[in-house]
Amino acid sequence: MAGTKSMGLWAAASIGVGAMVGAGIFSIFGTATRISGNAVYIYLSSLQELLPF
Numbered sequence: 001m002a003g004t005k006s007m008g009l010w011a012a013a014s015i016g017v018g019a020m021v022g023a024g025i026f027s028i029f030g031t032a033t034r035i036s037g038n039a040v041y042i043y044l045s046s047l048q049e050l051l052p053f
Contacts, residue, residue, distance in 0.1 A: 033040045 029040065
Protein backbone atom coordinates (compact mmCIF):
# COMPACT_ATOMS: atom_id res chain seq x y z
CA MET A 1 0.00 0.00 0.00
CA ALA A 2 1.62 3.24 -1.12
CA GLY A 3 1.64 6.29 1.09
CA THR A 4 1.50 4.64 4.49
CA LYS A 5 2.87 6.70 7.33
CA SER A 6 4.90 5.34 10.19
CA MET A 7 6.68 6.88 13.13
CA GLY A 8 9.90 5.40 14.35
CA LEU A 9 11.35 5.30 17.82
CA TRP A 10 13.53 8.38 17.21
CA ALA A 11 10.56 10.52 16.11
CA ALA A 12 8.40 9.41 19.04
CA ALA A 13 11.18 10.10 21.54
CA SER A 14 11.81 13.52 20.00
CA ILE A 15 8.16 14.48 20.35
CA GLY A 16 8.17 13.39 24.00
CA VAL A 17 11.35 15.29 24.85
CA GLY A 18 10.12 18.40 23.04
CA ALA A 19 6.86 18.32 24.97
CA MET A 20 8.67 18.05 28.30
CA VAL A 21 11.09 20.88 27.48
CA GLY A 22 8.25 23.08 26.25
CA ALA A 23 6.23 22.51 29.41
CA GLY A 24 9.29 23.31 31.51
CA ILE A 25 9.82 26.62 29.72
CA PHE A 26 6.23 27.70 30.30
CA SER A 27 6.36 26.74 33.97
CA ILE A 28 9.60 28.71 34.47
CA PHE A 29 8.01 31.81 32.92
CA GLY A 30 5.00 31.38 35.21
CA THR A 31 7.21 31.21 38.29
CA ALA A 32 9.28 34.20 37.19
CA THR A 33 6.14 36.23 36.52
CA ARG A 34 4.73 35.40 39.93
CA ILE A 35 7.95 36.55 41.60
CA SER A 36 8.73 39.68 39.57
CA GLY A 37 5.34 40.75 38.27
CA ASN A 38 5.09 42.51 34.92
CA ALA A 39 8.87 42.97 34.58
CA VAL A 40 9.10 39.62 32.75
CA TYR A 41 6.71 40.80 30.03
CA ILE A 42 8.58 44.08 29.65
CA TYR A 43 11.86 42.18 29.37
CA LEU A 44 10.49 39.78 26.75
CA SER A 45 9.02 42.62 24.69
CA SER A 46 12.40 44.41 24.73
CA LEU A 47 14.07 41.21 23.48
CA GLN A 48 11.68 41.12 20.55
CA GLU A 49 13.23 44.30 19.14
CA LEU A 50 16.77 42.90 19.45
CA LEU A 51 16.19 39.53 17.81
CA PRO A 52 16.61 39.43 14.02
CA PHE A 53 13.60 37.21 13.36
